[in-house]
Amino acid sequence: MERSDKPGWGTFVKRDGFGDDRDFPTPDFALLRLDPPHKEGGRICEKDGNHMDLGISGRKAIVCGASAGLGRATAAALAADGATVWLAARGADRLAATAADIRARTGATVHGVVADVTTEAGRAAVLAACPDPDILVNNAGGPPAGDFRNWSREDWIKAVDGNMLSAIFLIKATLDGMIARKFGRVVNITSFLVKAPGAGMGLSNGARSGLTGFVGGLAREVAAHNVTLNNLLPGQFDTDRLRALQSGAAARAGRDVATVRDGAMKAIPAGRFGAADEFGAACAFLCSANAGFITGQNIVIDGGQFPGLL
Ligand SMILES: NC(=O)c1ccc[n+]([C@@H]2O[C@H](COP(=O)([O-])OP(=O)(O)OC[C@H]3O[C@@H](n4cnc5c(N)ncnc54)[C@H](OP(=O)(O)O)[C@@H]3O)[C@@H](O)[C@H]2O)c1
16 A cells, blocks of 8 residues: 555555456555455445544344345444344355354354345345344345336236335334334335436336335425335445356456456546445445434445535
């Protein structure tokens, strides 16, 4: 790593990227807990002297889709602030490894629940492990891209189950407890596609927009109880999912992955993909005691890629 002489910037970080070892300018604040760049483009948070106190020590948090990517980084950020965290994911081995890693790095109490949160049984398993969370982060894999002509009713039901109803049913099961305890933070990880619907992404555009509409109304119903609901809309973060999408796009176009990644990066004013830890830190802030006046919002985190003002 070397120092940048650009004002306001810190170190250039050599990434273990996907065939393109580019250097990314990274602001100083993002380097506080660099350790070393995580394979998925994120960095696990660790408690340190520069940490903002989120006021969630001892709070209980459920983080869905938490063995990798954005969910994992969110769970790590919450644990770094002293929350007790229940991670949910389908794959047992990766989940156990992630839980152990976050536990070791943060000293927090971290549980893993093997569960497919898009199913009733999966959600029941999560709620049996933690029936009374103060914080709920909804997240699951995104639906595939494709041609709307090929999608059956079953395809639509799967997308709606995965990216709309799974979140709604976990909210339904936990919100009244939050209201009774006068503290609740719900964050749904959705997508920048909600603001800027993409061609060929109809399943995601449709299901996530449905969740967005529901949450917008509900947030107003419960705001008086110090219970907030917000959606975080990731742009392009360097996770397994993004790399899989890029590999697929490269294969379909008969191009090499590095070229596809380079093209995607050029569309981001920040000049780089997001790091999962940057997402985790923002999500943890929305779950913090300080964020009690932020509710019903859809917040894009995309390095400036969304071109609109609002
Ligand atoms: N990364 C981006 O740039 C980006 C951009 C826009 C939107 N998003 C959306 O953000 C969400 C997270 O993306 P990511 O990049 O973090 O994905 P990722 O790296 O593939 O990680 C997904 C995580 O969710 C778990 N998971 C997937 N389906 C699940 C299910 N049904 N039940 C429980 N856990 C499940 C996975 O573990 P298991 O497979 O073991 O269950 C894994 O831990 C997705 O919905 C994605 O579409 C991401």
